[in-house]
Amino acid sequence: MIHASLTELRAALDAKRISSVELATLFLDRIEQQNPALNAFITVNRDGALAAARAADARIAAGNAGPLTGIPLAHKDVFCTEGVLTTCGSKMLSNFVSPYDAHVVALLKAAGAVNLGKTNMDEFAMGSSNENSHYGPVKNPWDATRIPGGSSGGSAAAVAARLAPIATGTDTGGSVRQPAGHTGITGIKPTYGVVSRYGMIAYASSLDQGGAFGASAADCAQLLTAMAGFDARDSTSLERPAEDYAREIAAPANDKPLAGLRIGLPREFFAEGMAEDVRTAVDAALDEYRKLGATTVEVSLPNAKLAIPAYYVIAPAEASSNLSRFDGVRYGHRAAEYRDLAEMYAKSRAEGFGAEVKRRILVGTYVLSHGYYDAYYLQAQKLRRLIAQDFQAAFAQCDVIAGPTSPTTAWAIGEKADDPVQMYLSDIYTIAVNLAGLPGLSHPCGFGGGNLPVGLQLIGDYFSEARLLGTAHQYQQATDWHLRRPA
Amino acid sequence: MSRSDWEVVIGLEVHAQLNTASKIFSGASTAFGAEPNVQACAVDIALPGVLPVLNRGAVERAIRFGLAIGAHVASKSVFARKNYFYPDLPKGYQISQFELPVVQGGEITIRIGEGDKAYEKTVQLTRAHLEEDAGKSLHEDFHGMSGIDLNRAGTPLLEIVSEPDMRSSAEAVAYARALHALVRWIDICDGNMQEGSFRCDANVSVRRPGGPLGTRREIKNLNSFRFLQQAIDYEVQWQIGTIEDGGKIQQATVLFDPDTGETRMMRSKEDAHDYRYFPDPDLLPLVVSKEWIEEVRRGMPELPEAMKGRFINEYGLSAYDATTLTASKEVANFFEDTVQSAGSAQAKPCANWVMGDLAARLNREEKDISASAVSSVQLGGLVGRIADGTISNNIGKKVFEALWNGEGTSADAVIESQGLRQTNDAGAIEAMIDEVLAANQKSVEEFRAGKEKAFNALVGQVMKASKGKANPAQVNELLKRKLEG
Numbered sequence: 001m002i003h004a005s006l007t008e009l010r011a012a013l014d015a016k017r018i019s020s021v022e023l024a025t026l027f028l029d030r031i032e033q034q035n036p037a038l039n040a041f042i043t044v045n046r047d048g049a050l051a052a053a054r055a056a057d058a059r060i061a062a063g064n065a066g067p068l069t070g071i072p073l074a075h076k077d078v079f080c081t082e083g084v085l086t087t088c089g090s091k092m093l094s095n096f097v098s099p100y101d102a103h104v105v106a107l108l109k110a111a112g113a114v115n116l117g118k119t120n121m122d123e124f125a126m127g128s129s130n131e132n133s134h135y136g137p138v139k140n141p142w143d144a145t146r147i148p149g150g151s152s153g154g155s156a157a158a159v160a161a162r163l164a165p166i167a168t169g170t171d172t173g174g175s176v177r178q179p180a181g182h183t184g185i186t187g188i189k190p191t192y193g194v195v196s197r198y199g200m201i202a203y204a205s206s207l208d209q210g211g212a213f214g215a216s217a218a219d220c221a222q223l224l225t226a227m228a229g230f231d232a233r234d235s236t237s238l239e240r241p242a243e244d245y246a247r248e249i250a251a252p253a254n255d256k257p258l259a260g261l262r263i264g265l266p267r268e269f270f271a272e273g274m275a276e277d278v279r280t281a282v283d284a285a286l287d288e289y290r291k292l293g294a295t296t297v298e299v300s301l302p303n304a305k306l307a308i309p310a311y312y313v314i315a316p317a318e319a320s321s322n323l324s325r326f327d328g329v330r331y332g333h334r335a336a337e338y339r340d341l342a343e344m345y346a347k348s349r350a351e352g353f354g355a356e357v358k359r360r361i362l363v364g365t366y367v368l369s370h371g372y373y374d375a376y377y378l379q380a381q382k383l384r385r386l387i388a389q390d391f392q393a394a395f396a397q398c399d400v401i402a403g404p405t406s407p408t409t410a411w412a413i414g415e416k417a418d419d420p421v422q423m424y425l426s427d428i429y430t431i432a433v434n435l436a437g438l439p440g441l442s443h444p445c446g447f448g449g450g451n452l453p454v455g456l457q458l459i460g461d462y463f464s465e466a467r468l469l470g471t472a473h474q475y476q477q478a479t480d481w482h483l484r485r486p487a
Numbered sequence: 488m489s490r491s492d493w494e495v496v497i498g499l500e501v502h503a504q505l506n507t508a509s510k511i512f513s514g515a516s517t518a519f520g521a522e523p524n525v526q527a528c529a530v531d532i533a534l535p536g537v538l539p540v541l542n543r544g545a546v547e548r549a550i551r552f553g554l555a556i557g558a559h560v561a562s563k564s565v566f567a568r569k570n571y572f573y574p575d576l577p578k579g580y581q582i583s584q585f586e587l588p589v590v591q592g593g594e595i596t597i598r599i600g601e602g603d604k605a606y607e608k609t610v611q612l613t614r615a616h617l618e619e620d621a622g623k624s625l626h627e628d629f630h631g632m633s634g635i636d637l638n639r640a641g642t643p644l645l646e647i648v649s650e651p652d653m654r655s656s657a658e659a660v661a662y663a664r665a666l667h668a669l670v671r672w673i674d675i676c677d678g679n680m681q682e683g684s685f686r687c688d689a690n691v692s693v694r695r696p697g698g699p700l701g702t703r704r705e706i707k708n709l710n711s712f713r714f715l716q717q718a719i720d721y722e723v724q725w726q727i728g729t730i731e732d733g734g735k736i737q738q739a740t741v742l743f744d745p746d747t748g749e750t751r752m753m754r755s756k757e758d759a760h761d762y763r764y765f766p767d768p769d770l771l772p773l774v775v776s777k778e779w780i781e782e783v784r785r786g787m788p789e790l791p792e793a794m795k796g797r798f799i800n801e802y803g804l805s806a807y808d809a810t811t812l813t814a815s816k817e818v819a820n821f822f823e824d825t826v827q828s829a830g831s832a833q834a835k836p837c838a839n840w841v842m843g844d845l846a847a848r849l850n851r852e853e854k855d856i857s858a859s860a861v862s863s864v865q866l867g868g869l870v871g872r873i874a875d876g877t878i879s880n881n882i883g884k885k886v887f888e889a890l891w892n893g894e895g896t897s898a899d900a901v902i903e904s905q906g907l908r909q910t911n912d913a914g915a916i917e918a919m920i921d922e923v924l925a926a927n928q929k930s931v932e933e934f935r936a937g938k939e940k941a942f943n944a945l946v947g948q949v950m951k952a953s954k955g956k957a958n959p960a961q962v963n964e965l966l967k968r969k970l971e972g
Contacts, residue, residue: 080535098534099529198538201536205769234538235539235540235541235771236768318768320763321568321579321765324579325533325579327572327574329577331534345572370761373764373765
């Protein structure tokens with residue numbers, strides 16, 4: 001059951017081969033055993049999970065089960081969960097028990113999914129390695145000396161180590177796709193606006209988007225279907241009819257199920273910078289796609305190289321403002337002693353935030369300052385439009401874009417901890433997707449040196465999530481990378 | 488140099504609280520006076536993860552204002568974040584419109600002074616933009632700590648910014664009053680200044696006539712017209728005194744102390760915040776369609792200027808009367824209802840009653856016209872009875888008093904119950920005249936000797952004898968005939 005797909009779990013629950021309580025217990029016990037080594041969870045929600053599982057069992061018995069009723073999952077600790085500690089990986093919120101559920105959490109609760117707990121993450125979703133957590137780094141299940149990626153590293157590690165069958169995440173610059181790639185699982189970030197941000201603690205509002213982790217594209221499709229949907233409480237939520245993101249998940253019709261699919265390969269993604277072991281795995285995956293009937297075509301994203309500088313202006317700018325509410329006045333960490341208001345703010349925030357968060361607040365404050373705004377923020381917004389235009393031009397020539405998720409496999413814990421710019425550059429392939437607001441997916445496509453997973457990123461045009469998932473699914477029908485598990 | 492060598496330049500920023508039931512970005516109530524923090528929801532207290540959703544009612548009110556002042560209502564405007572830390576600002580930023588406000592331009596005509604010295608002036612507006620209010624910090628009663636009440640946090644405000652077009656405190660007050668009347672007229676703000684629903688900031692500078700603009704100081708948070716006038720007058724004197732003593736004005740924000748009547752510096756330009764404005768990524772640009780503007784336009788009440796013109800044309804009122812009657816919507820409506828009840832031919836007497844006896848009575852009792860003890864229908868009935876000769880104007884005043892004191896439900900009822908009907912019976916009047924003439928031979932002789940005044944005295948005696956009920960015109964005519972006959 002630990003390694004079962006959602007479809008198999010659904011069948012087992014419906015056939016009463018296992019109860020939801022038994023299933024939840026199985027995973028909770030596994031978390032208890034393995035989490036001390038992995039540090040994937042900040043909070044384990046045993047009592048809440050068992051109560052939800054009991055309710056799910058009643059629902060199943062009554063014949064009212066939906067696709068996710070009784071299915072255990074984990075939430076990234078960026079999502080507010082009523083009555084459950086919600087830390088965002090920060091000391092600042094280490095005492096914050098949310099009085100309300102995020103829209104995503106409420107939807108999954110209503111679907112009858114069982115919340116096993118809250119997963120570790122880079123503080124306020126700022127990071128690519130999960131080393132920036134107040135709760136300590138998360139270990140990569142494939143090699144405990146390696147990072148799992150970030151910022152949703154806890155969710156990715158939990159799914160990779162089968163501490164949860166599926167998990168939620170958020171992706172501002174690659175925070176779902178990159179850890180999925182580094183841990184050998186599948187992760188999708190939908191089009192900006194598909195998943196409500198209500199109750200998702202904001203890092204960079206115009207880039208933040210909820211996403212899904214699973215072992216396979218099929219599992220991700222089910223989770224995304226349950227998470228997505230219009231929410232009037234989020235003004236950037238898109239008012240569109242509900243979608244079944246699994247609608248293109250189908251058995252191969254023949255040995256060329258992807259016939260007619262044009263895969264664009266951005267010249268810039270295949271230039272220097274990509275490690276050899278990653279290149280080898282990606283090339284092999286592209287061969288596999290061609291075998292399945294797809295054709296590949298070179299495309300160009302000339303401004304993609306400007307994505308990182310643009311991102312590191314826009315995201316910190318928004319973050320510097322978004323994080324102002326953490327002032328020690330109403331909730332969260334407040335310094336024990338202070339002489340006046342200014343010192344209360346200064347000490348509470350100095351104590352409550354970690355180094356990377358402070359760095360981004362400072363950068364963001366700087367770029368928004370009087371006299372610098374035009375040179376930084378407005379320029380970055382112009383780049384953002386150019387990057388989005390590049391993608392549109394590319395999609396005139398292809399249906400999906402493919403390339404590596406990350407330039408290297410997971411690096412060693414501590415390796416880039418003192419060099420933030422090296423860390424930022426590791427997101428070179430994922431960040432442009434957020435700036436354009438496009439959907440992106442990462443699926444495992446082999447292993448590099450040290451038996452570390454390599455991820456292949458698929459990027460689609462707006463609202464092409466079902467196609468991305470269907471494409472990855474065909475690949476996963478022909479390969480077994482997604483079935484490999486860490487020892 | 489003397490005082491008259493200086494020109495005063497004033498611009499006003501007015502914060503009008505919009506009278507929506509809920510806040511501008513959340514569903515919490517905006518009602519005034521609740522227990523602290525009971526009207527602050529998750530969005531208002533800025534819990535992690537919450538997001539703003541724009542209240543269309545606030546936008547609709549801004550559109551209404553834009554239409555009322557002939558401004559451009561922007562098809563696209565943008566909400567920005569104004570970043571600063573303060574405990575009563577829960578998010579650490581205020582959502583406001585910065586570069587692209589919803590209302591751009593517009594003008595308001597004001598009338599300054601009384602009588603011969605009265606003049607009109609048109610004040611240009613720069614803009615009006617939507618924003619949220621902050622909460623309140625309470626520094627008393629907390630044993631050295633501060634209390635925070637977030638009930639007001641997120642209350643919708645329309646910040647209305649004028650050009651520096653005013654040249655005296657009187658003009659500034661006239662503008663503020665006109666604006667106050669207008670926002671109430673179009674029903675977007677209750678105008679309650681005590682509760683802070685209408686607050687003025689005044690930018691004041693002085694210069695030599697025709698010279699470049701002087702450095703301004705901004706007087707914050709004036710919540711009465713009297714304070715506005717006092718603060719500006721003090722500030723102008725202070726600035727002139729400072730310059731004439733060889734000093735320079737430094738740009739600053741000042742507060743007015745009503746107890747001392749003085750302004751004092753709150754912060755200088757050097758202390759000014761860098762608010763790091765940028766478009767709020769949680770809110771899409773505000774799009775106002777032509778259709779929406781037209782829909783709002785269709786729901787607009789007749790505006791004071793239009794109503795004034797109609798009063799002049801339709802009722803033949805003087806410009807002065809029309810202006811006075813349209814000073815507030817309540818007075819204008821009361822007047823029109825009175826006319827409707829009395830008949831449109833009686834518009835002028837109706838205007839006289841509303842501006843005269845009724846206004847005096849309301850004034851004496853410090854009442855608003857909405858609290859008038861005499862209704863428009865009652866007053867209209869009264870005017871009608873004077874017009875048709877049932878009672879004289881003087882008896883009318885008596886009937887008015889009786890109605891005010893609740894001695895009858897209508898003018899007719901009072902006239903009947905108190906027997907005030909005018910006597911038009913020529914025989915009865917003649918009899919009274921004969922009696923009066925017999926008893927006042929001296930006056931008769933004086934009249935015959937050419938003293939016109941004696942005639943009036945005799946009329947008065949006859950009216951007195953009739954207890955005011957004799958038709959005065961008839962008395963005049965009959966008496967004249969008797970004396971000359």
